[in-house]
Amino acid sequence: METDKNFLMNNLVNEDNYVTPFQSISPDGTNYVLGVKSNGSVVAVPEVHFIRPKWHLPYKAIGYSKDENDFYYYQGRSAVIMNHYGYVKHWIQEENNIQNFRRFENKLGQNSYVYTVQVHDTPMPKGNAGYWLCELVVLDENFKEIDRQRMKASGRIRDDYPMENHDYVYIDDGHYMIPTAYPNTVDNIPNVNGSYKVFNNVIQEVKNNQVVFHWESIDYPELYELSHYLNDPTECPSTGEKYLDFAHINSMFIDERDLNLLVSFKHIGILKIDRKTGAIMWMIAKNRCDIKGIDEKMIPSMQHDARYNYDHSITLFDDSGSTTDNARVMRY
Structure with missing residues (x-):
């Protein structure tokens, strides 16, 4: 990870056109790249902030964003922070693919950077789930790793x-809610005899490496009957290799008003779950809706990214509306 001076000098731009860059050192020893705009004014940017990762494909920044906040993105095995001029400030590279790269503020008011990275030390069970097995990685404000987190031994789940x-x-450094899809054999599917293989959707709240909340989908047999996709248990008998993905968790969000959990299960609907007891408080689902005033046309199907907003409304991306089969954004 190093500053590429030539790359920076050749690519720094502003809202008018390319500056004519030259270098200068301030009294405190900071290196600056200076340039003159077409209107004669001068722009100065601390050179030390800009990094060009050696793996990054060559690119040229054309213009810049007037929003001076940084941009966060992940690309393959790398997570990157880029400033509003289009230059890399921080980056990290893993051996495997990265997803869900985000910035948070911890309880001390410092930035923490979090992402998931794929792992290959555990075989993925066969099925139509579309999951990656991964671990959570947390970096401090200097982009130094401070934590890696997997599931802890609890309920039916093995450690690590x-x-x-x-x-x-x-929630904070050392305090997270993380999900998994755990392979289990069950015999509690309503009105079905025999044992079958299913992906057990599990949610754990882990604080300082201790499990403080643990929830498993297979403890709620009614969810089998509410599933509307990949829900035929006879396709996944206990003697076979494939696992039934009747629920398929894809988002979680804490309601700041009561601290309970809003969860999207792609193959069922959205559920509110009590974070103390694990009870299902209500759901909006294709086969059951507990909220008055929501008709069939407002029911989501195959939805993603269910979350509360500043006004306590809920938004989600509805992949396939129940009555239209059209993708749409929903707000409740």
């Missing part, structure tokens, strides 16, 4: 089993 990639909830 990988989480899955769709989502997580950062």
